[in-house]
Amino acid sequence: MLTLKKRTIGLLLLVASLLFIAACAPDREEVVEDEDRAEGEMPEKPDELVVWINDEDIAEDVHQEQFDRYTEETGIEIVLERIAMPDQLEELALAGPGGTGPDLFFQPQDRLGDAVVQGLAVPFSYTDEELADFSDAAIDAFTYEGDIYGAPVAIETYFAYYNRSLLDEVPETIEDVLDMSLDIRAEDSDMYGFLITPEFYYLYSFINGYGGYVFAEEDGVYDPDDIGLDSEGAIEGMEMYQSFITEGAMPRTITPDVLDGLFIEGRAAMVVSGPWNLPHFREALGDDLGTAPLPVINNEPAPSFVGVKSWLVSFYSNNQEWAEDLAKFLTNDENSQYYYDITGELPPRPDILDTIDDPIYAGYTEQVEFGTPMPNIPQMSPVWDMDEAIELIVNGNDVEEVLEEAVQNIKDKIELQGGQ
Amino acid sequence: MSEAKQLNDRINKIKAHKPNPTVAMALSILFAGLGQIYNRRYFKGILFALFEIAFIITFGEFIGLGLWGIFTLGEIPGVDHSIFLLVYGLLSIILIVFAAVFYIYNVRDAKKQAQAILDGWIPPTFKESLKAGYDKTFPYLLTTPGLLLLIFAVVFPLMFAISLAFTNYNLYNSPPRHLVEWVGFSNFTNLFTNNLWRNTFVSVFSWTIVWTVVATTFQITLGLFLAVLVNDVRVKFKKLIRTILILPWAVPGFVTILIFAAMFNDEFGAINRDIMMPLFGLEVPWLTDPTFTRMVLIFIQTWLGYPFVFALFSGVLQSISNDWYEAADIDGASRWQKFRFITLPHVLFATAPLLIIQYTTNFNNFNIIYLFNEGGPAVQGQNAGGTDILISWVYKLTFDTNNYNMAAAISLIIGLMVSIFAIFQFRRTAAFKEEGKL
Numbered sequence: 058m059l060t061l062k063k064r065t066i067g068l069l070l071l072v073a074s075l076l077f078i079a080a081c082a083p084d085r086e087e088v089v090e091d092e093d094r095a096e097g098e099m100p101e102k103p104d105e106l107v108v109w110i111n112d113e114d115i116a117e118d119v120h121q122e123q124f125d126r127y128t129e130e131t132g133i134e135i136v137l138e139r140i141a142m143p144d145q146l147e148e149l150a151l152a153g154p155g156g157t158g159p160d161l162f163f164q165p166q167d168r169l170g171d172a173v174v175q176g177l178a179v180p181f182s183y184t185d186e187e188l189a190d191f192s193d194a195a196i197d198a199f200t201y202e203g204d205i206y207g208a209p210v211a212i213e214t215y216f217a218y219y220n221r222s223l224l225d226e227v228p229e230t231i232e233d234v235l236d237m238s239l240d241i242r243a244e245d246s247d248m249y250g251f252l253i254t255p256e257f258y259y260l261y262s263f264i265n266g267y268g269g270y271v272f273a274e275e276d277g278v279y280d281p282d283d284i285g286l287d288s289e290g291a292i293e294g295m296e297m298y299q300s301f302i303t304e305g306a307m308p309r310t311i312t313p314d315v316l317d318g319l320f321i322e323g324r325a326a327m328v329v330s331g332p333w334n335l336p337h338f339r340e341a342l343g344d345d346l347g348t349a350p351l352p353v354i355n356n357e358p359a360p361s362f363v364g365v366k367s368w369l370v371s372f373y374s375n376n377q378e379w380a381e382d383l384a385k386f387l388t389n390d391e392n393s394q395y396y397y398d399i400t401g402e403l404p405p406r407p408d409i410l411d412t413i414d415d416p417i418y419a420g421y422t423e424q425v426e427f428g429t430p431m432p433n434i435p436q437m438s439p440v441w442d443m444d445e446a447i448e449l450i451v452n453g454n455d456v457e458e459v460l461e462e463a464v465q466n467i468k469d470k471i472e473l474q475g476g477q
Numbered sequence: 478m479s480e481a482k483q484l485n486d487r488i489n490k491i492k493a494h495k496p497n498p499t500v501a502m503a504l505s506i507l508f509a510g511l512g513q514i515y516n517r518r519y520f521k522g523i524l525f526a527l528f529e530i531a532f533i534i535t536f537g538e539f540i541g542l543g544l545w546g547i548f549t550l551g552e553i554p555g556v557d558h559s560i561f562l563l564v565y566g567l568l569s570i571i572l573i574v575f576a577a578v579f580y581i582y583n584v585r586d587a588k589k590q591a592q593a594i595l596d597g598w599i600p601p602t603f604k605e606s607l608k609a610g611y612d613k614t615f616p617y618l619l620t621t622p623g624l625l626l627l628i629f630a631v632v633f634p635l636m637f638a639i640s641l642a643f644t645n646y647n648l649y650n651s652p653p654r655h656l657v658e659w660v661g662f663s664n665f666t667n668l669f670t671n672n673l674w675r676n677t678f679v680s681v682f683s684w685t686i687v688w689t690v691v692a693t694t695f696q697i698t699l700g701l702f703l704a705v706l707v708n709d710v711r712v713k714f715k716k717l718i719r720t721i722l723i724l725p726w727a728v729p730g731f732v733t734i735l736i737f738a739a740m741f742n743d744e745f746g747a748i749n750r751d752i753m754m755p756l757f758g759l760e761v762p763w764l765t766d767p768t769f770t771r772m773v774l775i776f777i778q779t780w781l782g783y784p785f786v787f788a789l790f791s792g793v794l795q796s797i798s799n800d801w802y803e804a805a806d807i808d809g810a811s812r813w814q815k816f817r818f819i820t821l822p823h824v825l826f827a828t829a830p831l832l833i834i835q836y837t838t839n840f841n842n843f844n845i846i847y848l849f850n851e852g853g854p855a856v857q858g859q860n861a862g863g864t865d866i867l868i869s870w871v872y873k874l875t876f877d878t879n880n881y882n883m884a885a886a887i888s889l890i891i892g893l894m895v896s897i898f899a900i901f902q903f904r905r906t907a908a909f910k911e912e913g914k915l
Contacts, residue, residue, distance in 0.1 A: 473878070
């Protein structure tokens with residue numbers, strides 16, 4: 058009898074507390090879009106917009122000038138805050154809900170997946186004319202599940218540098234490159250013909266040149282279950298690369314530092330590297346420095362990974378339309394040109410790329426056209442473990458076995474990330 | 478009116494009032510302070526009542542939101558932020574506990590004083606009770622700021638971490654786009670039933686245990702060996718030798734670790750290039766083979782850890798009276814017997830708690846693991862490196878892959894293990910003190 062009573066009281070208490078908790082639910086006004094606003098019309102101007110830029114002096118210089126232009130045109134004040142690019146997402150996730158976040162922030166496309174999965178960024182609405190002004194690779198890089206999330210500012214990729222004093226003409230195909238390297242090595246064993254860093258970022262050209270791929274893609278949607286890094290094409294490409302090592306054209310251990318050093322000392326005829334080395338190489342080699350797109354692999358111009366940096370609009374911004382407007386303003390022709398003039402980084406706008414007449418940029422601007430964006434989904438991060446597989450291949454292990462094991466490993470790690 | 482008469486009047490008035498303890502208690506349950514007012518302790522009663530009113534006005538809405546939040550973790554993605562709601566909920570619970578403590582005191586106080594008044598107790602005037610209260614509660618008053626700090630800086634984050642272990646908070650469920658949900662014990666069951674998680678957990682856990690036991694035992698053994706050696710009467714230049722042996726302690730640990738990492742580099746490190754290659758003609762994969770990396774890590778930790786133990790033991794050894802050894806000599810004890818039955822018990826008895834701390838420190842020795850090789854090399858079929866210990870694995874889960882839920886679950890397991898060590902250590906310490914009274 059007593060237990061029954063106790064139980065009834067317990068049940069009553071439970072029901073009461075459930076009711077209490079339900080009653081505590083906050084009343085929220087339904088989230089309504091401003092319906093009375095006509096299509097394309099802008100909401101009222103905010104007094105100011107907060108923008109997070111990368112924590113660099115040069116970034117502050119160039120963006121401050123661009124922001125001043127925008128203020129002059131619209132009267133909206135821009136508050137500039139310097140936050141290191143790799144920290145921005147984490148800080149936004151904390152600052153945003155607290156109301157101290159930015160309207161606009163700056164990220165490379167390989168972090169886009171993280172931003173979108175967490176819902177920190179909101180899509181842009183572009184007209185077709187606006188889109189036509191950007192190169193496809195840049196827009197693809199910032200497309201996630203069919204929506205475009207950014208206003209791309211700069212595009213970079215690696216390409217070939219060569220030393221005119223060592224090379225009469227630039228070899229066109231990868232087979233020519235191998236022959237050239239062997240000739241140079243045969244003449245003087247302290248010299249190198251062609252050097253490429255044994256990292257997945259660079260060797261993607263070999264893999265993709267023969268048809269290997271990271272994730273299968275359809276209409277800008279990646280399928281993380283379909284990994285093509287152990288496909289026939291990938292195996293063929295890596296075997297091609299391995300032949301450079303086994304035939305003695307390339308040393309086993311090259312780090313980016315070693316590669317830069319050899320090229321600067323004039324001991325390498327042709328190297329694959331990115332635009333960040335342009336000033337150093339130019340200083341060291343002077344007029345002997347030339348650039349070219351990557352050699353032809355498998356009868357097609359070799360593809361390369363492109364990295365794109367872009368403005369993104371924060372989910373927490375109260376003025377998303379104006380933030381988007383500012384982002385578009387910052388990437389228009391005039392401001393993109395200014396960005397290139399100051400930083401030397403290429404804007405992903407064909408009109409501007411065409412006008413760049415400095416011959417040293419020839420290889421860079423041409424290679425950009427063959428670029429494929431790095432997949433921007435979060436499942437990309439385990440893929441960088443390919444670097445370890447490449448080390449095994451360099452050391453002479455069987456390519457097919459190594460790649461199959463590597464892909465299995467990547468799949469395991471993707472599963473552990475806890476997606477789906 | 479004379480003062481005595483005044484007092485008399487007051488006492489008579491109080492004696493005339495006969496409060497019923499049950500009524501006082503019931504009134505106080507109804508609303509804080511009512512019972513006190515019924516007991517004619519007006520000031521106290523009003524103060525309590527004001528306190529409750531202020532609490533409800535200030536925190537009522539927040540606690541409502543917090544309780545709803547911690548219960549549901551939000552209902553509309555994009556509007557409700559699960560993690561913030563969880564934080565509000567935990568803060569609400571802390572506030573409710575504060576309120577409950579106050580309320581229970583209030584009810585008990587009403588009943589006790591009603592009973593006391595019935596028994597003829599004369600309540601002090603307001604001034605008197607203030608003074609008595611101040612005297613009685615002074616130690617509590619002083620510790621209150623510390624206690625509050627402890628609650629918000631230690632207990633609250635702990636509650637947050639524990640809560641996360643029972644949610645599905647990872648990159649793919651992150652607010653604002655998604656809502657986090659309570660998932661009960663499924664993170665823990667995953668850890669033991671899902672093949673990948675289990676493989677990783679078992680291998681990381683077993684290496685953590687091996688690492689803790691082997692590395693710590695090595696550093697203690699080496700420290701003891703050197704301390705006994707240097708303490709021998711025949712050794713000259715004791716101070717100089719001691720200084721040199723303590724040097725590894727003087728160099729900041731992370732500098733030592735980074736230098737060792739450079740020295741053991743497979744291709745460019747001095748060990749391979751200048752010792753292994755010329756002398757033995759082989760290149761040992763120090764950083765790319767898990768077994769070798771583990772050996773090197775244990776070696777480095779022995780190097781880093783022995784000076785402390787050495788210094789500790791040197792001190793204790795000097796406190797052992799020479800009489801013991803002389804007596805042993807007369808009994809014809811061998812050198813080993815003297816060490817085994819005089820030196821070792823003395824040294825271990827005095828330092829046992831500190832030695833246990835050495836083990837717990839190594840159990841969570843994140844620095845050396847992460848600085849040396851970032852837990853690497855990578856191992857097939859698990860998402861931790863070959864030398865990752867639990868704590869560095871948790872770090873990677875949190876910052877590299879944003880598996881907050883699993884990281885919290887594993888932290889909880891680490892916490893439990895370290896607490897067991899700590900309890901054991903406290904008991905040892907207490908035993909030591911009691912023995913010391915002899």
